[in-house]
Amino acid sequence: MTRSVWLKADDAVGDWETRKRRITAGLEAGVDWVLVDEEDVERVRSLGDVNVAAFRNDGDVRLVDDVEEAEDETPDPNENADAYFVGKGGEGDGTVDLPSDFSGSADLTTLRRDDERANGAYVRILSKDYESFAEEAALDADHTIVIGEDWTIIPLENLIARIGDETELIAGVTSAEEAKTAFETLESGSDGVLLDSDDPDEIRRTVEIRDEAERESLELRWAEVTAVERTGMADRVCVDTGNLMEHDEGMLVGSMGRGLFFVHAETAESPYVASRPFRVNAGAVHAYVRTPDGGTKYLSELKSGDEVQVVDQTGRTREAIVGRVKIEKRPMFRVEADVDGDRVETLLQNAETIKVHTREGRTSVTDLEAGDEILLYYEQTARHFGEAVEESIIEK
Numbered sequence: 001m002t003r004s005v006w007l008k009a010d011d012a013v014g015d016w017e018t019r020k021r022r023i024t025a026g027l028e029a030g031v032d033w034v035l036v037d038e039e040d041v042e043r044v045r046s047l048g049d050v051n052v053a054a055f056r057n058d059g060d061v062r063l064v065d066d067v068e069e070a071e072d073e074t075p076d077p078n079e080n081a082d083a084y085f086v087g088k089g090g091e092g093d094g095t096v097d098l099p100s101d102f103s104g105s106a107d108l109t110t111l112r113r114d115d116e117r118a119n120g121a122y123v124r125i126l127s128k129d130y131e132s133f134a135e136e137a138a139l140d141a142d143h144t145i146v147i148g149e150d151w152t153i154i155p156l157e158n159l160i161a162r163i164g165d166e167t168e169l170i171a172g173v174t175s176a177e178e179a180k181t182a183f184e185t186l187e188s189g190s191d192g193v194l195l196d197s198d199d200p201d202e203i204r205r206t207v208e209i210r211d212e213a214e215r216e217s218l219e220l221r222w223a224e225v226t227a228v229e230r231t232g233m234a235d236r237v238c239v240d241t242g243n244l245m246e247h248d249e250g251m252l253v254g255s256m257g258r259g260l261f262f263v264h265a266e267t268a269e270s271p272y273v274a275s276r277p278f279r280v281n282a283g284a285v286h287a288y289v290r291t292p293d294g295g296t297k298y299l300s301e302l303k304s305g306d307e308v309q310v311v312d313q314t315g316r317t318r319e320a321i322v323g324r325v326k327i328e329k330r331p332m333f334r335v336e337a338d339v340d341g342d343r344v345e346t347l348l349q350n351a352e353t354i355k356v357h358t359r360e361g362r363t364s365v366t367d368l369e370a371g372d373e374i375l376l377y378y379e380q381t382a383r384h385f386g387e388a389v390e391e392s393i394i395e396k
Contacts, residue, residue, distance in 0.1 A: 003183060003210045004032040004192035006145070006170055007203065009044075010055055010088070011037055018198070023047055025200040029207045035085070035145075035194060042079045053120060053143070054081035055088040083143055086110050087122030091133070093147075094126050102136050111140040124149060131155050138163035145194050147172035156185050170194050176205035183213040211318065216294070218252075218315040220262060222359070222373040223337035223344070235285045236330040236349045237299040239308060242323040244277045248312045250357075251280045252290040252377050253299070259344025260290055261335065262311065262375040264355035264362055273353060278323070281354045284332060284347040290377070292319045300327070313357055313375065333365055339378045 007026040009019045020043075023034055027048040034044050038054045045052065086107040089095050099105050110118050121137035123130055124147045138144045144167040146159055156171055163169060171182040171190040174197055183189040195206050239251065245265035252260035263283070266276040282289055285300035290309045302308070306322040335356075336345040348354050348365045355362045357375040368374070 003213045005207050005210050006033040006035055006192055006194040007031045008194050008196040009034050009036050022198050025203050029204040031207060041081045051082045053083040053085060055085050056118065083120045084118045085120040085122045086118045092121060092123045094124055098129055098133055108137060111137060131158065134159060135163050138167040141167050143168045143170060145170040145172060156182065160185060160188060160190060164188065168192065172196065176202055176209050179206045180209050183209065216317045218311060218317060218377055220315045220375050220377055223339045223376050225368060225370050225372045225374050226338050227336040227370055228368050229334045230350060231332045231334045231347065233329050234332045234347060235327050237282050237285055238326040239280045239282050239302060239322060240324040240326065241278050241320040243320040245310055249310050251282055251308060252311055253282045253287050254344060254346040255287055256344045257288050257296055258379055259339060260288060260377045261346050262357050264357065266353060270353055281349055285327060287346055335368065337374055337376065
């Protein structure tokens with residue numbers, strides 16, 4: 001599930017200089033969206049590349065005739081936001097009383113017009129009626145922001161259960177700790193959080209929590225090595241990422257899509273070369289490497305800017321950006337292993353610096369022997385163009 005961090009930076013935050021400092025901190029931390037007033041959209045665009053959401057500057061409450069008149073205006077494309085919200089200065093935040101019959105709601109009418117006037121709803125949960133109002137808005141809103149006035153009252157669980165499939169549900173938070181709670185509520189959690197904080201460290205921690213919440217956790221298992229053989233020369237691929245990897249991290253690669261071997265990053269010093277913690281010497285060009293979406297790519301297909309999945313020994317994953325791919329002819333080993341009677345294998349360079357993970361820990365492929373137990377990811381599925389498919393494919 002993809003999570004997002006939105007940063008609140010409208011005029012309620014302070015003057016433009018205050019808002020600008022907050023937005024700049026958010027851009028540096030890696031927030032996904034910035035929520036501002038409509039007149040600030042162009043200024044945010046000038047600060048950096050980020051999705052911009054905007055409150056309409058007319059209080060969001062318009063009669064139908066007013067909206068039709070506005071449609072005749074030609075907007076400046078440079079000032080367009082990526083999403084527009086109703087609710088501020090209207091019914092959503094309590095400025096205007098909720099109607100007894102939601103069919104008479106100005107905010108909901110604007111959402112239901114199915115034009116570019118608004119595709120998001122902003123609702124403060126001031127009472128049970130506002131919870132119902134948020135549910136109604138979610139039927140037409142691509143994004144629904146809900147702000148709880150009291151974390152002991154906010155019915156976030158109810159909203160996740162009732163409208164989680166209808167809209168992208170964004171929970172208002174003021175700290176990274178609250179963001180963690182929102183992402184974990186009812187296990188599935190909210191799709192995103194709207195952070196209201198000036199603290200750069202709090203913004204950064206919230207983004208880190210987003211990354212943690214998005215990480216896939218894989219069940220790695222042990223397989224018995226049945227053969228380690230010299231095979232001669234082949235085209236070998238080093239995957240150099242734009243991210244530094246930890247000592248216990250690497251990538252999942254293999255000749256067969258159903259069995260991918262854990263190969264360590266080159267984080268260890270050796271008598272022969274310095275450590276390169278951004279690199280995985282991943283094997284021959286034909287091999288698969290696992291990607292963050294759960295698919296695979298051939299090593300030969302990788303190029304700068306692609307994403308690959310980094311995994312640690314416990315199966316925790318994260319994304320990394322490919323910065324460079326080096327393909328060179330090198331002598332290779334064929335490593336074969338048995339998983340419950342199924343044979344899987346891969347080709348790895350015959351070099352002391354290439355490490356796999358065995359029961360004894362990091363082990364050079366040159367020291368690997370039949371009978372050792374090696375760590376890998378195994379799934380009983382075939383792949384077609386990198387996607388898992390339910391069909392019979394023979395790999396040998």
